[in-house]
Amino acid sequence: MYTQGLDLVSGGGKPEAPKSEEEARLEAEFQKKIDAEIRIEPTDWMPEGYRRTLIRQISQHAHSEIVGMLPEGNWVTRAPTLRRKAILLAKIQDEAGHGLYLYSACETLGVDRHELYEQLLAGKAKYSSIFNYPTLTWADIGIIGWLVDGAAIMNQVPLQRCSYGPYARAMIRICKEESFHQRQGYELCMALAEGSPEQRRMLQDALDRWWWPILMMFGPPDKDSWHTAQSMKWKIKRFTNDELRQKFVDAVVPQAERLGLRIPDPHLRWNPERGHYDFGEVPWDEFWRVIKGDGPCNRQRLEQRRRAWEEGRWVREAALAHAEKRRRRQSEAA
Ligand code: BYC
Numbered sequence: 001m002y003t004q005g006l007d008l009v010s011g012g013g014k015p016e017a018p019k020s021e022e023e024a025r026l027e028a029e030f031q032k033k034i035d036a037e038i039r040i041e042p043t044d045w046m047p048e049g050y051r052r053t054l055i056r057q058i059s060q061h062a063h064s065e066i067v068g069m070l071p072e073g074n075w076v077t078r079a080p081t082l083r084r085k086a087i088l089l090a091k092i093q094d095e096a097g098h099g100l101y102l103y104s105a106c107e108t109l110g111v112d113r114h115e116l117y118e119q120l121l122a123g124k125a126k127y128s129s130i131f132n133y134p135t136l137t138w139a140d141i142g143i144i145g146w147l148v149d150g151a152a153i154m155n156q157v158p159l160q161r162c163s164y165g166p167y168a169r170a171m172i173r174i175c176k177e178e179s180f181h182q183r184q185g186y187e188l189c190m191a192l193a194e195g196s197p198e199q200r201r202m203l204q205d206a207l208d209r210w211w212w213p214i215l216m217m218f219g220p221p222d223k224d225s226w227h228t229a230q231s232m233k234w235k236i237k238r239f240t241n242d243e244l245r246q247k248f249v250d251a252v253v254p255q256a257e258r259l260g261l262r263i264p265d266p267h268l269r270w271n272p273e274r275g276h277y278d279f280g281e282v283p284w285d286e287f288w289r290v291i292k293g294d295g296p297c298n299r300q301r302l303e304q305r306r307r308a309w310e311e312g313r314w315v316r317e318a319a320l321a322h323a324e325k326r327r328r329r330q331s332e333a334a
Contacts, residue, residue: 026047030047034163037235040163040165042166049230050236051110053227053231053234053236054164054167054236057236058109058167063125064127065096065099066096066305067127067301068148069092070301071131071133071134071144071297072088072092072141075135076089078138087184091181097177098177101173101174102170103116105169108166117309121305121309123293128217129213129216129290130148132297133210136209138192139199139205140209142192142206143189143207143210144185145182146185146186146188148185148217149182149185150252151214151218151248152178153175153182154251155218158237158239159171159237162236186255189259193259193260200260203259204261204262207264208264211265212286215248215249215279216284216286218248220241220287224284246276246277250277253268253277265279266280267281
């Protein structure tokens with residue numbers, strides 16, 4: 001039971017059948033607001049399916065940020081220079097911050113972050129498939145910055161225009177920081193690409209291992225995506241999974257060429273008629289296996305998060321005791 005769907009708050013993106021005329025009227029008004037690009041705020045009426053879809057997506061996103069700290073954390077003590085170590089630490093801290101904004105945005109929908117967190121630790125909640133792969137060499141850190149964060153930006157820039165206000169606003173700050181992450185990753189890759197033959201080999205090997213899992217980050221092909229149609233109608237998503245995947249491939253192929261790297265896809269070629277790169281079939285069997293809990297690192301990632309939760313217990317308890325003491329002192333003084 002690792003990274004299974006959210007049993008408690010999932011429910012998918014399907015709108016529920018209107019229960020009454022009043023509810024049908026509210027839903028029609030709600031859709032009118034969405035169509036007119038008016039933001040939905042926490043105190044506004046919203047269909048239950050909209051609320052559940054947002055809780056699912058935002059909480060999966062928050063979980064991805066904090067699980068995403070683990071593969072990089074693996075390299076903090078082994079970063080090759082003090083400068084690289086400082087950059088990596090700052091990036092990982094940013095990711096913790098992104099998790100916090102996102103859990104907060106999710107709480108505006110009436111769910112408690114502890115409930116969401118318990119679902120993650122129980123193996124019931126999903127997080128991005130990409131973080132179930134190991135970081136074997138230092139080059140993996142460059143590839144994560146350049147391409148994993150690059151894919152994240154491609155997906156998240158449109159989320160700044162998501163119809164739900166708190167999520168859209170959280171994404172503005174997150175995107176600014178992600179774009180710094182992406183550039184530091186590319187700069188790290190440039191240093192390796194301009195280095196020794198061994199460093200270039202290490203970089204190519206990292207790209208070979210990460211390429212297909214990164215294309216999976218955008219989600220299943222549109223024909224197998226069960227949430228996209230409804231999420232597009234509600235303007236939670238602005239592009240489909242396949243559209244974003246194509247934009248990403250088009251953007252990164254020239255960047256790989258600039259680094260002297262070969263994309264590990266024999267079917268990759270520019271199609272002048274479409275004005276896009278054609279590319280081969282993503283190994284979707286692997287994607288479904290990983291999100292059902294059977295990727296290379298699923299078990300390890302959840303064990304690490306559970307350990308961190310246990311080891312941080314005394315900090316949470318001390319903070320609560322301190323808050324309680326202050327509250328008591330203030331009420332005694334009043
Ligand atoms: N991994 O109907 P679909 C980061 C699930 S953090 C796992 O297309 P949707 C970073 C999907 O949940 C990056 N599961 O779904 C952090 C659904 O299952 P459920 C995280 C996936 O929601 C630290 C089922 O497959 N970004 O970049 O319309 C360091 C069918 O999919 C994945 C976000 O979370 C996946 N890759 O579209 C560095 C962005 N893909 O829930 C970097 C926000 C799909 O019904 N999320 N599934 O059980 C989204 O934009 C959308 O949720 C997705 C999926 C495009 C990911």
